[in-house]
Amino acid sequence: MEMERQNKKMQVWNMLAEKIRKLVEESVSNPEELQEIRIRTGQPLLIQMKGQERVLPDPVHPYLVTKEDIGETMGYICHYSLYAYENELKQGFITVEGGHRVGVAGKVIIENEKVKNIQYISSLNVRISHEVLGCADALIPYITENKQICHTLIISPPCCGKTTLIRDLIRQISDGNEYIKGCSVGVVDERSELGGCYLGIAQNHLGTRTDILDCCPKAEGMIMLIRSMAPRVIAVDEIGTSEDIHAIEYAMQCGCRLIASVHSLDMDEASKKPILGDLIRRRMFQRYVVLGQDHGPGKIREIYDERGRVLCRN
Template sequence: MEKNRVLKILPGRVREMIEKEIDTYEGLQEIKLRTGKPLLMRCGGEEYIPGRGHPYIVTAEDVRETIDYASNYSLYAYEEEMRQGFITIEGGHRVGMTGQAILEKGQVKNLKYISSVNIRISHEVQGCADQVFPFILCRRQLKHTLIISPPGCGKTTLLRDMIRQISDGNQYIKGMTVGVVDERSEIAGCYMGVAQNHLGIRTDVLDGCPKAEGMIMLIRSMAPQVIAVDEIGAREDVHAIEYAMHCGCRMLATMHGASIEELRRKPVSGKMMEEKRFERYIILEGKAKIQGIYDENGKLMEKKI
């Protein structure tokens, strides 16, 4: 991890506390600042309070400084991103915020009186998708694949490496053109329009665009062989996925969930399973650890990879 990209947006007092606590930044996942509350960090899947018994209490000034540094003192320049509650900084790291919503015609326009900041560290784990390729290909043809896990268990990390390998090509598959609809700037981690994560030489990214609209735009403009999206769930997403499949695109997507049984119970995913829209389901149980891979019928193919 290029730690300076994250540390430079933190106030000096917070930065010093973190530097005292951490020997390596590879496992750092989140830094949370809440006004009047202890500084929190998540490393290696575990949350803890730095300070060795003497926690650092975050001040309103700490939060304000962090926002100023992250936005280059111009939060309104990030108004489009702020509607979703975060901005993306160089390196693809996400700075999430909460406060009072500013509404315009019933829609969130921006935030003010920001009291909490959550810095999510972008991690690339190149090679983490190696183990799934024997299961998501048949006669060297990519299967429509859905990755399922609870939040924070690595589904975006796995998706990112699948995109990279499919785009570049590997021992299992010839390189293919991939279109990525990155609604929340989390897959590519675009900063000023440039992807900060490695997604391969044949990948085109539509950043900050709603998934359903973006999929149709990519099909019309870039002729992708594969379309990848993160965290589907709305009915309009499903309609766009069906359209993309009918156009001959192979689909890679992620969805929140904990098991194949839970997927069957949900109205949207249950209907997709009934119609066998996806041909492979990869279930993660934490830190990109695979709980099981299932076929289009929901039958277990491989467990605990």
């Protein structure tokens, strides 16, 4: 495990321009706490650690990122071939070895009313992939019945660790434990955050019975998995569109159990969302897990059943 941590650290360090790399190395004593590195041309270098933003090297004497820093970093990320990453760039991000994701902003090139590419890149957001094996241990007993998973919706504000939590849920459902018999799990990983696939290989631990559709739209991917891989459980992160909701309903009707997440402050706000609110009122999900930052990222604030009764509150 320690070797894996060191490898992931070096994967991040090695993609950064030399000046930025030195500043990050000098400022971050524990890479496990690093969440984001924000690199914007002409602006201070920012990092996110444990939910707190920091200016490097310090707020009084910030390092201002240059266009050369952006170019050097993109060169390392794309191995000096932007063309080879055109398909990923048009989605606004690139997934690199280790499952880390680099968000990209700049001049968008449109062709036939669709995004073709991004040029003149001016901003990068390096999001560090973290695995916390066992972080779903406390949740599993609440979302299983008779050795099967319940339809579960995870409700969370941004940066509360929901993706890390879902990742460990997938692993435990796939491998099985005392609460659930191991079963096939289909993952639609639209933004390469759950599996963190690099050249088609998952960089994160998602279990022995897990199949991943990487960089695939959620709604289309759920239907593809049902037709091709016959999963017992389907997992998706950050649902939102009407197509996503309709695909979830279809998957449930096909007998698949669902693990999904949505950005929302609490149960009340989630219930007011168009279409999703209708699923909640119809009690399609059996469990609702609300995360919060009061006790740290990924910590459970409340768990409700399909009738809105509180099963757990921290």
